[in-house]
Amino acid sequence: MINLSHISKIYKTGTVETAAVSDVSFEIKKGEFVAIMGPSGSGKSTLMHIIGALDLPTSGKYVLDGEDIQDLSDDELADIRNKKIGFIFQAFNLLPRTTALKNVMLPMAFAGIPKEERLRIAKRHLEQVGLADRINHTSAQLSGGQQQRVAIARALSMNPSILLADEPTGNIASVQAQEIMEIFQDLNDKNHTVVMITHEADIANHAKRTITVKDGRIVDDRKNLKQKRANHKNN
Amino acid sequence: MGLLEIISEAVGTLVINKMRTGLAVLGIIIGISSVIALISLGQGSQQAVQNQIQSLGSNLLTVNPRGQSSGPVQAAGGSGTTLSLDDAKAIEDADQLTTVESVSPEYSGRAQVTAGRNNSNTQITGVYPQYATIRKINVQSGAFITQRDVDAIAKVAVIGPQAAADLFGEGVNPIGQNIRINSQTLRIIGLTQEKGGSGFNNPDNAIYVPLSTAQKQLFGASHLTSIAVEAISPDVMTQIQNEIGYFLLSQHKLTDPADADFTIFSQNDILNTASQITSTFTSLLGGIAAISLLVGGIGIMNIMLVTVTERTREVGLRKALGARKKLIIEQFLAEAILLTLAGGFIGMIAGIAISYILSNLINFPFVIAPTSIALAIGVSGAIGVIFGWYPARKASNLQPIEALRYE
Numbered sequence: 062m063i064n065l066s067h068i069s070k071i072y073k074t075g076t077v078e079t080a081a082v083s084d085v086s087f088e089i090k091k092g093e094f095v096a097i098m099g100p101s102g103s104g105k106s107t108l109m110h111i112i113g114a115l116d117l118p119t120s121g122k123y124v125l126d127g128e129d130i131q132d133l134s135d136d137e138l139a140d141i142r143n144k145k146i147g148f149i150f151q152a153f154n155l156l157p158r159t160t161a162l163k164n165v166m167l168p169m170a171f172a173g174i175p176k177e178e179r180l181r182i183a184k185r186h187l188e189q190v191g192l193a194d195r196i197n198h199t200s201a202q203l204s205g206g207q208q209q210r211v212a213i214a215r216a217l218s219m220n221p222s223i224l225l226a227d228e229p230t231g232n233i234a235s236v237q238a239q240e241i242m243e244i245f246q247d248l249n250d251k252n253h254t255v256v257m258i259t260h261e262a263d264i265a266n267h268a269k270r271t272i273t274v275k276d277g278r279i280v281d282d283r284k285n286l287k288q289k290r291a292n293h294k295n296n
Numbered sequence: 297m298g299l300l301e302i303i304s305e306a307v308g309t310l311v312i313n314k315m316r317t318g319l320a321v322l323g324i325i326i327g328i329s330s331v332i333a334l335i336s337l338g339q340g341s342q343q344a345v346q347n348q349i350q351s352l353g354s355n356l357l358t359v360n361p362r363g364q365s366s367g368p369v370q371a372a373g374g375s376g377t378t379l380s381l382d383d384a385k386a387i388e389d390a391d392q393l394t395t396v397e398s399v400s401p402e403y404s405g406r407a408q409v410t411a412g413r414n415n416s417n418t419q420i421t422g423v424y425p426q427y428a429t430i431r432k433i434n435v436q437s438g439a440f441i442t443q444r445d446v447d448a449i450a451k452v453a454v455i456g457p458q459a460a461a462d463l464f465g466e467g468v469n470p471i472g473q474n475i476r477i478n479s480q481t482l483r484i485i486g487l488t489q490e491k492g493g494s495g496f497n498n499p500d501n502a503i504y505v506p507l508s509t510a511q512k513q514l515f516g517a518s519h520l521t522s523i524a525v526e527a528i529s530p531d532v533m534t535q536i537q538n539e540i541g542y543f544l545l546s547q548h549k550l551t552d553p554a555d556a557d558f559t560i561f562s563q564n565d566i567l568n569t570a571s572q573i574t575s576t577f578t579s580l581l582g583g584i585a586a587i588s589l590l591v592g593g594i595g596i597m598n599i600m601l602v603t604v605t606e607r608t609r610e611v612g613l614r615k616a617l618g619a620r621k622k623l624i625i626e627q628f629l630a631e632a633i634l635l636t637l638a639g640g641f642i643g644m645i646a647g648i649a650i651s652y653i654l655s656n657l658i659n660f661p662f663v664i665a666p667t668s669i670a671l672a673i674g675v676s677g678a679i680g681v682i683f684g685w686y687p688a689r690k691a692s693n694l695q696p697i698e699a700l701r702y703e
Contacts, residue, residue: 113616150700
C-alpha cells in the first residue's frame with residue numbers, strides 16, 4: 062500500500078543544508094491504523110507531506126498503491142491526492158461560507174463526478190460521521206469537532222486508499238477528540254487504512270501501530286499491544 | 297467540473313465580496329460607457345454635419361475658374377476669369393449632358409452697401425432665377441430675381457434676413473426700400489428665408505441681384521465666378537463631374553486635363569472631407585475613452601491579484617484536494633471575465649443613456665452604432681481574459697503546502 066524506501070528530504074537555505082527527513086524506510090499495509098509520533102521539528106510533518114504527495118522527496122523511492130510517486134507532474138500529483146489520499150488537517154481547512162454538503166462534494170467535483178452522484182455520496186458520508194442533520198450548515202455554524210467530522214466525510218468522499226490525518230485532534234476539545242478517534246477506529250474496522258500524525262501519546266494509543274520519529278529518523282516502530290478503544294459515550 | 301458550475305461558483309464568490317466586486321466593476325463601467333457615449337457623440341456630430349451639408353443640396357456641382365498661375369505662384373481658386381456665361385449656357389444646352397437638371401451661372405463679389413445712414417460690407421451675388429432652386433433659397437416675402445429682371449438688367453435686389461437687419465434694422469420690412477451699391481441704386485424686391493450658416497458664404501447675409509446687373513452695372517466684369525450645376529440625382533455625381541469636366545475642356549479648346557482652367561467639386565467632396573474630419577474626431581474621442589477602459593482593466597487585475605493573495609489558503613486546499621492547475625485558472629478567469637462582462641453590460645446601458653441625454657441636450661442626432669455595442673461586449677470580455685490571466689496563473693502555480701501554511 063504505502064512503501065517508503067530510503068526517503069530523504071533536504072532543505073537548502075543558502076549554503077546550509079538541513080535534512081528534515083533522512084533515510085527513512087517503512088511499509089504500511091492495507092487495513093493498518095498507524096500513528097506517526099514525534100515532537101515538533103522531528104520531521105513528521107515533512108513525512109506526512111511526502112506520504113500525501115504534497116511534496117516530493119529529495120531522494121529515495123515512494124510507491125503508493127502500486128504507483129511510483131517520483132517524477133510526476135503537478136497535475137498527476139493532483140490526481141493522486143484526489144483519488145488515493147483523503148486528507149484531514151489540524152485546522153480542518155473547510156471552505157469558508159460554504160455548506161458542509163458542498164465541502165464534502167468538492168473533491169468529487171475535481172474528479173468530474175456528476176452532480177447527482179456527488180450529492181448522494183456526500184449525504185451518505187455526512188450521515189456516516191453523524192452529521193445528517195447539519196448538511197446545510199456552514200463551517201461558522203459548526204463546532205470544531207463537527208467541522209473535523211465534515212473534513213473526515215470529505216476525505217472519505219473519493220473512497221481513497223488511505224486516510225491521512227495531520228494532528229486531527231490538535232484544535233478540538235478532548236471529548237470531541239474521542240469522537241474523532243471513534244470514527245477512525247470504526248473506519249479502520251471496516252478495513253480503511255488510516256495514517257495519523259500526532260505528538261500526543263494518548264491519541265497515538267488509539268492506533269494499532271506507532272512509528273516514532275526524531276530528528277528526521279525513525280527511532281521506534283512497534284505494534285500497540287493494547288489498542289485504546291475510544292467510546293465517548295462511556296467517558 | 298462543468299462550465300456552468302465554475303460560473304455559478306464564481307458568481308457566488310463575487311456576490312460574497314460585494315464592495316470589492318462593485319469597485320472593480322465600476323472601472324469597467326466608466327470605461328465602456330465613456331467609449332460608447334463618446335463614439336455616439338462623434339457619430340452624432342458627423343451625422344449633424346452631413347445633414348447640414350446635404351441641406352445645401354446633395355446633387356450640386358460647382359465649377360470655379362482655376363486661379364491664374366504664373367510660375368510657381370497660384371492665385372486663389374475662383375479668382376480667375378476663365379468661366380463665361382457662354383460656358384454655362386453650353387452646359388445647359390449640350391445634348392450629351394443628359395444628367396444635368398439645371399445650371400446656375402453666378403458672379404459674386406463683395407461690396408460696400410449703403411441704405412440711408414447704415415452701411416455694410418456684404419456679399420453681392422449676380423444670379424439667374426435657377427439660383428433659388430439649385431441653392432435652395434426660399435423667399436419669405438416679395439419675389440426672387442426673374443428672367444425678365446436679368447434680361448432687362450433691372451436694378452433690383454433680393455436681400456438676406458441678416459443683411460436686411462444690418463441695413464434697415466431688426467423687424468423693418470425692407471421690400472420697396474432702396475440700397476446703394478457701387479454708386480448704383482437698387483430697389484429691394486424680395487426677402488429670403490433664414491437658412492442658418494456662418495462665415496463668408498452665409499446665405500442670410502447676402503444680397504442677390506440679376507447676373508447682368510452685377511456684371512455690367514456693379515462690378516464691370518464679363519466672366520463668372522462660379523457655375524452651379526444640379527444633377528438629376530445624387531447617384532450620378534461622379535459621372536456628371538467627369539462629363540462636365542471633359543465638356544468644358546473641349547469648350548475651352550484644351551486637351552490635357554492637367555491644363556484645365558477650372559475646377560469642379562461636388563457637395564460629396566465637401567461631405568467626404570467633413571466626414572473625414574469628424575471621424576478623426578470620433579477616433580480621438582474613442583482613443584481617450586479607451587485609455588479609461590485600460591485603466592479599468594488594470595483595476596480588475598489589481599483586484600484579482602489581491603483576491604489571489606487573500607485566498608492563498610483556499611487555493612492551496614483546492615490543490616491539496618486534487619484540483620488541477622487548469623481548474624484553478626478557469627475559476628479565477630471566470631471571476632475576472634464575469635466582472636468585466638457585467639461591467640461591460642452595465643457600461644453599455646449607461647453609455648447609451650448618456651449619449652441619449654447628451655444628444656437631446658445639444659440637438660445632435662442620436663446614433664448608436666451596433667459596432668460600439670459589439671465593441672463593448674467584446675472588449676470587456678477580452679479585458680477579463682487579458683487582465684485575469686496573470687492573477688489566475690499566479691494562483692494555479694501556488695504550491696499546495698506553501699499555500700496551506702499561509703496565514
